[in-house]
Amino acid sequence: MGQSTKSKILISVAVAGLTLAGCASTTQPASTSTSTGSASTVTPSSSAQYLVQNVGDRVFFQTDQSNLDGSARATLRNQAQWLSQNSSVNLIIEGHADERGTREYNLALGARRANAVRDFLISEGVNGSRLQTISYGKERPVSLCSEEACWSKNRRSVATIR
Amino acid sequence: MNAEFSVSLSRRLQVMVLVLLLMPSVALAALKIDITQGNVEPLPIAVLDFAGDGTVGQDLAGVIVADLERSGLFRPVDREAFIERNIGVNVRPRFGDWRVINALALVTGRAVQHSDGRLLVEFRLWDVVAEEQMAGLQFFTTPKNWRRIGHLVADAIYERLTGETGYFDTRIVYVSESGAKNNRIKRLAIMDHDGFAQSELTRGNALALTPRFSPTAQEITYLSYYRNKPRVYLLNIETGQQEVVGDFPGMTFAPRFSPDGQKIIMSLERNGNSNIYTMDLRTRETRRLTSSLAIDTAPCYAPDGSQVVFESDRMGSQQLYVMEADGSNVQRISYGEGRYATPVWSPRGDLIAFTKTLNGRFLIGVMKTDGSGERILTEGYHNEGPAWSPNGRVIAFFREGRGADQGPTLWTVDVTGYNERPISTPGWASDPAWSPLIR
Numbered sequence: 195m196g197q198s199t200k201s202k203i204l205i206s207v208a209v210a211g212l213t214l215a216g217c218a219s220t221t222q223p224a225s226t227s228t229s230t231g232s233a234s235t236v237t238p239s240s241s242a243q244y245l246v247q248n249v250g251d252r253v254f255f256q257t258d259q260s261n262l263d264g265s266a267r268a269t270l271r272n273q274a275q276w277l278s279q280n281s282s283v284n285l286i287i288e289g290h291a292d293e294r295g296t297r298e299y300n301l302a303l304g305a306r307r308a309n310a311v312r313d314f315l316i317s318e319g320v321n322g323s324r325l326q327t328i329s330y331g332k333e334r335p336v337s338l339c340s341e342e343a344c345w346s347k348n349r350r351s352v353a354t355i356r
Numbered sequence: 357m358n359a360e361f362s363v364s365l366s367r368r369l370q371v372m373v374l375v376l377l378l379m380p381s382v383a384l385a386a387l388k389i390d391i392t393q394g395n396v397e398p399l400p401i402a403v404l405d406f407a408g409d410g411t412v413g414q415d416l417a418g419v420i421v422a423d424l425e426r427s428g429l430f431r432p433v434d435r436e437a438f439i440e441r442n443i444g445v446n447v448r449p450r451f452g453d454w455r456v457i458n459a460l461a462l463v464t465g466r467a468v469q470h471s472d473g474r475l476l477v478e479f480r481l482w483d484v485v486a487e488e489q490m491a492g493l494q495f496f497t498t499p500k501n502w503r504r505i506g507h508l509v510a511d512a513i514y515e516r517l518t519g520e521t522g523y524f525d526t527r528i529v530y531v532s533e534s535g536a537k538n539n540r541i542k543r544l545a546i547m548d549h550d551g552f553a554q555s556e557l558t559r560g561n562a563l564a565l566t567p568r569f570s571p572t573a574q575e576i577t578y579l580s581y582y583r584n585k586p587r588v589y590l591l592n593i594e595t596g597q598q599e600v601v602g603d604f605p606g607m608t609f610a611p612r613f614s615p616d617g618q619k620i621i622m623s624l625e626r627n628g629n630s631n632i633y634t635m636d637l638r639t640r641e642t643r644r645l646t647s648s649l650a651i652d653t654a655p656c657y658a659p660d661g662s663q664v665v666f667e668s669d670r671m672g673s674q675q676l677y678v679m680e681a682d683g684s685n686v687q688r689i690s691y692g693e694g695r696y697a698t699p700v701w702s703p704r705g706d707l708i709a710f711t712k713t714l715n716g717r718f719l720i721g722v723m724k725t726d727g728s729g730e731r732i733l734t735e736g737y738h739n740e741g742p743a744w745s746p747n748g749r750v751i752a753f754f755r756e757g758r759g760a761d762q763g764p765t766l767w768t769v770d771v772t773g774y775n776e777r778p779i780s781t782p783g784w785a786s787d788p789a790w791s792p793l794i795r
Contacts (some may be wrong), residue, residue, distance in 0.1 A: 260628070293756070294738075296674075297741065298653045299669075301586070302609075302623065302653050309628025309629075328607075333540065335537060338536075340759050
């Protein structure tokens, strides 16, 4: 809990830095490169922001499925490699479902998805002790419309830094 | 006054009930609602404001009328049509005045403050055509308890006229939802079956799901995400004390009590695989009932405790299965089109209610315990989570709205499929569970 709060603070500092850089660039173009440079230095490769932007924090699933397609496996190979380069990072893998299922089943399905991701990362050489799982079932959608366009974004597994 | 007895109510209140002497003479009335039919013609009943001090007599009549009307089995006669008014509980009504406004049954009563401070409520139920008293009871209780007395009176009327156990003096526990759809706050809340007497049981700092009553209605078992660890908890409604159920290495969810209240049956998830377990609340002994590589969840005991119905996708999609209480002799019972989930055994033992998914729609239905005789009670974009009234007559469920700014609401429907109605709640509401009738 404490660590994830800290990483959120880091993100907001970095975003604030970028915003300042943006403002500065409109009045003082010469300073843009240095401002941007300083912003990126507060985004270490072990950060949550780096995971989201450079590695990929989530993979998606077909309805009722927990198997990983080519795109998901590619993302997870990136994650495995990134984990090997950042040995201090431990992950919580969240499993989620869309709203088109019953509550209990979706809790179990989310667990199945999170564990499919965990198993794949382990098969790519990540130590299982670094990977916790949690299922949120259909309780935490990110896309809110009641259409497939949103449901496909909610059938997901998301890695967050523990 | 030979039939004096006490009613233990789940809120640590005692109500003393006395049977009023029949007046003028004991007779077997013929008035009865035949509820074996699907769509019952509601019985016209007149409920006079109870005589007595202040407004409580009028308030009591209001609760009784609302309960009876809501059941779909009664049609309260508009009080504006009443000819005879203000008659005491010990006065024989002028039955002609009630026949002429087409009332077949009449309720009269009295509510007064007793010398010891308690509220005394008396009522009589009359058969207008036969000109006979059908029931009469007297209640003593604390004044703040008046609303429950209204429900008890309505139950007595319902029972006398239908021959079935009532369900008005009951409560519903549910999940109260607030906030945006992607960051919903979910608290346990409890209310009377009619949506009154709302109160929250958890604070909303941890996601709370699927509350279920213990057989005594004193405790709730539910899923809490306390400290981000989804686990089954026990919550004592009286004391507010909570404890986690067991020390399991993974997520525990979908809990229910055994009919004797001794055990919790639930799913345990390990490495993505969910199986059904029980835990004895006294010995803490756990027992594994299923060992599949599938999702086995939503277990529910038969009312006699001998069998368990649950859902599993062991054959590819969610279907319903029945097994012995020790986990042996697993039989699939659902063979219709579509998927079946959230099975709940009726308190009478003869039916299983379920959520069915078919062609992208969510339906609530019932089937016999061998899977035959399936009937759909309601259908739409998303209906889920049936819960039986304690007399097995009504099913509560939730209906999810479609779209980003929508949320779930609570509904009831008769087991016949008729009389669908919303339950009014202060906010979004899901996962209803009906309390047993405590007598």
